[in-house]
Every structure is written in structure tokens, then in C-alpha cells.
Amino acid sequence: MICRGLMLTLHRAGCITLPAPRQVSPNNIVRRGKPPPMALDTSPVRASLKDVRPLDFRQVRGSASEEKLFGRLIEQYHYLGYTRPVGEHLKYLVLSKGRPLACLAFSSAPRHLGPRDRFIGWSAQARRMNIRFVAYNQRFLIPPWVEVRYLASHVLSRVARMLPDEWSRLYGHPVHFLETFVDCEKFKGTCYRAANWLLCLEFLFSLGNISAKNFVCAELAT
Numbered sequence: 001m002i003c004r005g006l007m008l009t010l011h012r013a014g015c016i017t018l019p020a021p022r023q024v025s026p027n028n029i030v031r032r033g034k035p036p037p038m039a040l041d042t043s044p045v046r047a048s049l050k051d052v053r054p055l056d057f058r059q060v061r062g063s064a065s066e067e068k069l070f071g072r073l074i075e076q077y078h079y080l081g082y083t084r085p086v087g088e089h090l091k092y093l094v095l096s097k098g099r100p101l102a103c104l105a106f107s108s109a110p111r112h113l114g115p116r117d118r119f120i121g122w123s124a125q126a127r128r129m130n131i132r133f134v135a136y137n138q139r140f141l142i143p144p145w146v147e148v149r150y151l152a153s154h155v156l157s158r159v160a161r162m163l164p165d166e167w168s169r170l171y172g173h174p175v176h177f178l179e180t181f182v183d184c185e186k187f188k189g190t191c192y193r194a195a196n197w198l199l200c201l202e203f204l205f206s207l208g209n210i211s212a213k214n215f216v217c218a219e220l221a222t
Contacts, residue, residue, distance in 0.1 A: 035071030035082055041099060045146045052096040052148055057158060059166055060091050067091065073103050078141045079186070085138060088171050090163065094155050101148065102155045103141040106163065109134035109179060116179060132173060135163065137180035152191035160195070 011018045045052070060066035070091050075082035085091075087108035094102035109116075109131060116134075117127055142152055164174040178197070182189040189199055 035075045056095040058093045105139040106135045109136040134177045135175040153194035156195035
């Protein structure tokens with residue numbers, strides 16, 4: 001994939017000339033499109049954490065109806081929208097009395113991330129051997145109509161405890177380390193810190209012409 005991208009860049013820059021493509025492969029992301037609209041109960045949930053317990057944590061990968069609900073919530077209410085995870089991944093809906101209060105998505109961690117590797121103390125060889133034991137919290141959403149104090153940190157703590165066994169059951173190996181990015185121009189990462197995640201470092205993360213200051217949050221999953 002990296003080599004193909006480099007060759008396309010050189011071709012578009014006029015440095016090399018590639019032969020015409022023999023066939024055009026379907027783009028599954030375009031073909032699948034965005035999660036379809038669906039009716040949602042957006043009436044306010046204003047309660048204490050005690051009042052919404054017990055919480056039902058559902059791993060929804062493989063459940064068509066629940067994955068549609070998950071995708072719709074993320075697409076409509078998360079500021080980054082919905083993107084289909086690649087590689088190993090898990091998706092959770094957190095429900096109370098049948099109503100979704102939170103969504104979380106975890107996927108395989110980025111392979112090359114210098115600040116993360118330096119924080120752990122990894123060499124290149126150690127990273128190659130152990131990167132599969134790291135999971136990336138790709139999305140975390142509390143819908144805007146949910147106002148439950150301490151819910152976010154409680155959910156993060158619970159998921160961190162259950163994720164290693166779920167991951168092991170599906171993929172044959174556990175995860176020992178969780179990570180995510182928090183855009184500190186928009187958020188403070190308070191719920192992660194309250195859930196005993198470590199705000200371990202701060203750096204400039206650039207993508208194309210977009211540059212934003214981020215914290216990398218990490219937690220050892222036990």
C-alpha cells in the first residue's frame with residue numbers, strides 16, 4: 001500500500017509514467033456510504049449515575065441492527081463523524097433501560113507513532129513484536145441529550161477492564177495498553193484522567209494542512 005501510494009504520487013508529479021490500469025477495483029467505503037438515517041429518541045436523560053444503573057455494555061460488532069444504531073449515533077453526533085474501523089476492532093454500545101448512553105470504538109493502534117513509542121520505551125524491534133497488544137480508542141461519544149455526572153469516566157473504566165478478554169476471545173491475544181488522542185483545542189480530557197488514564201505527553205499532530213495540538217492519553221489495561 002505504501003509503495004503504491006508513492007508510485008501514484010510520482011506519476012501525478014510527472015516523474016514516472018505508470019501503465020493504464022487493467023481494471024478499477026470497487027471502493028467499498030464509497031459503496032457502503034454513510035450510516036442510514038434512523039429515528040432516535042433524543043428526549044433528555046438527566047439523572048445520577050446510580051439512577052441509570054445497571055448499564056448494559058454490548059459489543060455490537062456482528063449485530064446488524066445495533067451496528068447501524070452505533071454508526072448513526074457516531075456519524076450524527078461525533079464531531080469527527082463515522083469511519084469504518086480497519087484491522088482488529090471492537091464497538092460498544094452502553095445502554096440503560098434500552099436507551100443508548102454512550103458509544104466507544106477501539107481498533108488496531110497506529111504502527112508508527114514516535115511519541116507513544118518513546119513514552120513506553122520501545123525500540124523499533126520491540127514495537128514490531130508488541131504493537132498488536134495496543135488498542136486505539138478511535139471514537140468515544142456521549143450523546144448531547146445525556147447528562148449523567150461521572151458517566152464518561154465510569155464507562156471508560158469499565159471498558160478498560162473488559163476489553164482485554166473480549167479482544168482475546170475474538171483475536172486470540174489480549175491487549176495490555178490503550179491509547180487515544182484528545183484535541184485539547186476542543187476538550188480537556190477530564191473524563192480520561194478521572195478514569196485513571198495517563199495524560200502522558202503533548203505534541204503537534206499534523207495531517208495535510210491541518211495542525212492541532214493534542215494530548216496522547218494512555219492506560220495500561222489489566
